[in-house]
Amino acid sequence: MTHTVVGIFDDRGDAQSAMNELVDAGFIKEHIDLSNRAAGDTGTTADNSYTSTSANQGIGDRISNFFSSLFDDEDTVRNYSYAASDAEAILTVQVDSDDRARVAQEILDRNGAIDVDERGASYSGQNLTDTDRTTGRDTGTTGTKIPVVEENLKVGKRTVEGGGARIRSRIVEKPVEESVRLREEHVVVNRHPVNRAVTDADMRNFQPGEMEITERSEVPIVGKEARVVEEVEVGKTVSERDETVRDTVRRTDVDVQEIDSDTDINKTRSRTAKP
Numbered sequence: 001m002t003h004t005v006v007g008i009f010d011d012r013g014d015a016q017s018a019m020n021e022l023v024d025a026g027f028i029k030e031h032i033d034l035s036n037r038a039a040g041d042t043g044t045t046a047d048n049s050y051t052s053t054s055a056n057q058g059i060g061d062r063i064s065n066f067f068s069s070l071f072d073d074e075d076t077v078r079n080y081s082y083a084a085s086d087a088e089a090i091l092t093v094q095v096d097s098d099d100r101a102r103v104a105q106e107i108l109d110r111n112g113a114i115d116v117d118e119r120g121a122s123y124s125g126q127n128l129t130d131t132d133r134t135t136g137r138d139t140g141t142t143g144t145k146i147p148v149v150e151e152n153l154k155v156g157k158r159t160v161e162g163g164g165a166r167i168r169s170r171i172v173e174k175p176v177e178e179s180v181r182l183r184e185e186h187v188v189v190n191r192h193p194v195n196r197a198v199t200d201a202d203m204r205n206f207q208p209g210e211m212e213i214t215e216r217s218e219v220p221i222v223g224k225e226a227r228v229v230e231e232v233e234v235g236k237t238v239s240e241r242d243e244t245v246r247d248t249v250r251r252t253d254v255d256v257q258e259i260d261s262d263t264d265i266n267k268t269r270s271r272t273a274k275p
Helices: 012-024 059-068 074-086 098-110 116-121 125-134 200-204 265-272
Strands: 003-009 032-036 089-095
Touching: 003 012, 003 074, 003 098, 012 032, 012 089, 012 098, 059 074, 074 116, 089 098
Parallel strands: none
Antiparallel strands: 003 089, 032 089
């Protein structure tokens, strides 16, 4: 999508510097138009886009028609027409994207392009009457509107990160000990010298034989049992609080001062003709 970026300058040198910087920044020179005010002229004449109008059109009409072809908003057209009527140069740049348009606008502003809205708002009702007179139009009114701008404080909310807790679990080992009583068996052989008569039982055992006695002992058996002994619960509590936000807002105050009837209105007009 093609965009047209317009810069209005009070100094031709500033406009030329802006044009040179645009070319250095990679903007196509054929897409840049610099219109300087001709000597003794009250409007720009170098740009073909608004000098090809009919010969009976005034300078104000040509400037207004040019900006009407660029902007749809009547206030914007009026502000640019007012600013261009006193400017020394108008610089226009054709670009093909929003990003390039922003770059071009920054270059124009950096080199001294005027604030068109501020300049247009500074024109009084007397300026409007004089301009209409030079273009051959009669608006039928000599008044003007002064906008009263008032700022309102808007308070929103956004979530930011504060403190917190990091929970980490790990396995640790520690030495433990338990006591257990163990039983052991030992074979004991005792010989006792005797001297007695042989009994029948002795005679029955008086033959070859063999006997085994087994020793037994207890050994510890180690096992492990896992049990849950504690639970760590992690959560968040939510609380709300009221906070008072303090700031300043601005508002346009319009002071109206009565002028004595014997004041020379022509002198008043000459002082307010320039912003």
